[in-house]
Amino acid sequence: MGFINDLRKDFYDVIDHQRVLILVGFDVDALAACKILLHLFQCDHVPYTVVPVSGREDLESAYQENSEGVKYVVMLNCGGNFDVIELLQPEDKVLFYICDSHRPIDVFNAYNAVQVKMLVEEREAGDDLPEYDQVFRDDESDEDDSGNESEGSEPSGKKRRFNPEALEKRRNRRLWEEKRTNILFEYEQYSKYGKSAALTMYQMAWKMSKDTNDLLWLAILGVTDQFINFKVDRDVYMSYIDELQHHVSRHNHRGDDVESTISVNCLRITYEEELQLTLYRHWSLFESLCHSPYLACKFRVWTMKGRKKLHEFLADMGLPLVQCQQKWTAMDVNFKDEISSMILDKMEKYGFDKQYVFLPSFHASYGYKNKVCATDVVLACSSVLESIDRDASMTDSFLSALDVLTRANVEAKEKCLGLAKMQTKAIVSQVQSFLDMNQIVSAGPFLYAFIQPGTLDVKFFSKAICLQRLAHYTLEAYASVCKSKKNRALPLVLGAPLDAELGTTIIIGIPPILDESRRSFFGKAFEQAGEMTNSRMLLDSFDSHIIQIKSEDKSKFFDALIGVLQ
Structure with a gap:
């Protein structure tokens, strides 16, 4: 192999x-x-x-x-x-x-x-990789026999003689091919993710004795990207964090006598329990709470009652509203230092689950002011990677994203954090629109929703990463307001306009909230529904659960998809 x-x-x-x-x-x-x-x-x-x-x-x-x-x-x-x-x-x-x-x-x-x-x-x-003999056959004579209808016959004009050996070979090959099809379907029916590519490259650098703190930070970003974009579950993420923590200790543990000789511009990485509040260091605390999926859904901040409850929560913690509504950098330092313990004290009262409020992660600092957390850098990098600037080519976006990963380029990072906030606002606004307009519909085996052409900020959702974040936020928000237990356990299919001139739609399917394995069955389901209806669809993405389809074919495609998943 x-x-x-x-x-x-x-x-x-x-x-x-x-x-x-x-x-x-x-x-x-x-x-x-x-x-x-x-x-x-x-x-x-x-x-x-x-x-x-x-x-x-x-x-x-x-x-x-x-x-x-x-x-x-x-x-x-x-x-x-x-x-x-x-x-x-x-x-x-x-x-x-x-x-x-x-x-x-x-x-x-x-x-x-x-x-x-x-x-x-x-x-x-994976242990489920089929054996070679189950999916490949080296017997060329079987192919000759199966494709020759006159095998065993007499010369032209004479009666054909029955050849039991050739018939048996054809039968065995047909049975083998049927079994192969079933084995491959079982192997390929779920799509998931393995080890981070950045972590793999870092491990190679480490074994070559060429690893540095900067390379370690890149490996941390790769692992963080997998977790916050719903590619691996928390247990897998924690196993990566435990491994990375050993390298962080090795690279960043310095004695007191060395500390004074280290340049202030050297990169330092620290392990911390990070609040899962979206971009809160670059926003106000109030805005961050309103745009953080878990807490926003807990309070249902898209309603007047939910906003009132959020205000009560802040008052209960002893945080003045004027402090919460100004930028984090301008907030009173005493409040900033105590915010984690304040939230921790009130978690039981408000029914919060700690694993969704705190995330073990890493921070990088260089100089006196430049301290960033891994989650923020990933969001900033993703936002520029999926730039909505029409003048920016794919290569331009790629190079700009590489600049964000360069620690010395502070200005690029700050600019892209602004883009990340714009993207997050668009996601929250669209989720609120879905809920207000009752656009999340149960189709039986799954939920579905479509963003209408001409919707404000629709340009953000023609990009795969942003559409995936929207899908997960939509499903979590719907689960928080839905009374039916059955609907809360359903997966979601979400569509958005892709190209108005070509008349195409991008569609993504995500597993139910209750399924923490992060495995998706939509890749095979989309493929089967497309073949059944001859829909004009394109399986171009490296992620099989994301497809492009002609908008005219959506209706028949969804009818077939319901049949496939029932």
């Missing part, structure tokens, strides 16, 4: 001093992994070309345009869950190294040990 356990020996040493093409998926984890790899390449003078790709069509065109003379291709968070050789049709000499968190891994990639190498330990690929 094409799994690599020793990244240094079987990956890095092979491509060292060779020209490398790096294809990078459009998410923060992939960007962080890319920066780690580029740091290593620059240290060892490895020539490279970096190209961002947002989907399979981008991947195909990027490879065709940049593959001339390239023998080694590295793919970050793309290419793992589909047959990359079939899509790209490379020359035999080209070797692909795929570091992709998307699961399940395509069986052709897993077993193509000649041209495809997965930067994944075999145990991490």
Whole structure:
């Protein structure tokens, strides 16, 4: 199989001093992994070309345009869950190294040990990976027999003689193919995510003794991106945090005699219990509470009664409203220092669950003023990555997002935090609109909602990451107001206008709130519904639970989807 356990020996040493093409998926984890790899390449003078790709069509065109003379291709968070050789049709000499968190891994990639190498330990690929003999057959004579209808017949003009051996071979092959189809369906029916690509790249740098505090911070950002964008559950996230905490202690534990000699501009990383309040250090506390999914849904801040209850909560903690409504930086330092303990004291009274209010995370500081938490940096980077600026190309957005991950570029980070707040406001406003207009509808096996063309801020939701955040916030808000227990346990399908000129819609499906495994069954369901109705749909995203479809075909597609999921 094409799994690599020793990244240094079987990956890095092979491509060292060779020209490398790096294809990078459009998410923060992939960007962080890319920066780690580029740091290593620059240290060892490895020539490279970096190209961002947002989907399979981008991947195909990027490879065709940049593959001339390239023998080694590295793919970050793309290419793992589909047959990359079939899509790209490379020359035999080209070797692909795929570091992709998307699961399940395509069986052709897993077993193509000649041209495809997965930067994944075999145990991490999953115990459910089918055996080679279950999905591949090397008996060419079976193919000849099955395709030859006149097998065993006499020459033309004579009576055909019955050949039981050929008939038995055809029957066995048919049974094998039916079994193979069932095995593959069972293996591929759920999409999920594996280890962060940035964490994988950092572990390689560490084993090569080339890891630094800056690379460690990038690995933290990759892991944080996976958690806050609903790719891994809390238990998986905590296992990553425990591992990273050892590296943080190793890089940031300095004795008293060393402390005075360290430059103030050196990066320092600290572990803290972070309040899960959206961008509160760059907003007012009141605005942050209103835009933080868990607490906003607990108070139902989109209603007058909910706002009143939020005011009561703040008063109960002893926080003056005037302090809560001004920027966090201008807030009285005594209140800022005590806010975590104040909320902790009132959690039981207001029915809060601690794991949704506090998040074990890390902060980075350099200089006296520049202290940021990992969650804020990920939100800022995501907002510029999915820029709504019409003049900004995909490459422009990619480079701007890389700037945000560069710690010295404080101005870029501050600007993008403003974009992140705009994006968050648009999400909250749309959720409130869904609830006010009763636009979240039960279709039986799932809930669905559609953003109407011409809606304010609709441009934000044509982007995958923002649409996913909207979907999860919508489902959580609906669950907080829905009286039916059955409806609270349903998944959600959400659609938004994608391209008015082409008449296309982007659709995403997410699992129920009660399902904390983060596994989605919508990839296969969408595929089946599309085939049943001949809908004009495009499976371009690296995430199988996100599709594009012609707006005219939505109605028949949804009718079929209901049938598939019942």
